[in-house]
Amino acid sequence: MFKKIGPGVLVAAAFVGPGTIAMCTLAGVRFGYALIWALLVSILATIALQGMAGRIGVVTQTGLVDVVRGELKNPWVKKLVIAVVLGAILIGNAAYEAGNIGGATLGLEQLFPQQQLMPFYPLLVGLFIFVLLWFSNYKILERIFVGxxxxxxxxxxxxxxxxxxxxxxxxxGMFVPRPPEGSLLTVIALVGTTVVPYNLFLHASLVKEKWKSDNDLKAVKWDTAISIGLGGLVSLAILVTASAAPIDDVNNVLDMAKGLEPLFGKMAIYLMAVGLLAAGITSAITAALAAAFVVSSCFGWSGGMRDRRFKMVWGFVLFCGVFFLSFDIQLIQVIQFAQMANGILLPIMAILLLWIVNRKSVMGPYKNTWIQNIIGIAIVGFSIFLGAKSIFKVIGWL
Known part of the structure; x- marks a missing residue:
């Protein structure tokens, strides 16, 4: 089983980041076990969408943007779609990178609380990620992520x-959906932190690094289901911990750890801090990689992960994250823009994904079945609802 695990574990690591940890914590503290069903729905939706993206990557042996470029015949529509995808992914991931590095920094501060060193922790985390990305190939990254x-x-x-x-x-809470009053935005946020648009690009690009034949589609299917299922288990564990812990309110996951400290001692804080550090590092790596894959596909670069231009893109995203944290820049407007960009991108990518995976010219005998299409249409409908709510929330209509 572990030999079959591959790109899916990077996708799982990407969505179980500091944002997901914080959201699951808040959901558990505010609503107890009542929203576990929303987390379960989001995990199943992620497995379905990522499975389609992985299938496209193996069958076509290209990235998702490359397929879109080839299938959209109208030059104006093609340019518009590419521009929306490029802008949303590049700017959105650059903004969210600060949150990823910030989460890792928060974990590091709890493990090594030396006041004189804390201002340098964002730079230290950034340098560590830079070295990993610069000197690692896909196989090395895969092993690091599994660990x-x-x-x-x-x-x-x-x-x-x-x-x-x-x-x-x-x-x-898992099988009886009863949303408590005032929980709608939390449900949307739980789904939004799990069904991440940039992971579709990341998955389609990474599967061709590991698998080269249609005969590997079964391995892709198992890799996706097992890896994302394990990621969902982590999210569930966080929500359950927050629900069961004697805590009234939290601002971040370490507040939850401090609430557990009287019961379980310093071990609770250390466990949470190590988990948060690992989550921040993995999400920071995948956000930077996804942006680089998208930009490479948009401009037709063919050098792969070793291409200097590819490295420049993930380097830019990484630099933005460290820069925003190191100079204490107010992130709220940047993050709000990133939320709006993802709100626009998710339904667009869900529709494009469903369209591509039904194209016989692209997928041949591996196009969607009618059951997969019903599931896909349901996810598209919900993603449109999610995107609209996300945008309205940002511009203050909710």
Missing amino acids: LVALMGVCFVICALLTQPSISDIVQ
């Missing part, structure tokens, strides 16, 4: 088990 996701999973699952949660309440 980091395993570490993250162990930390958060142990925290969940320590709280001795109610199994019956978990099962009820």
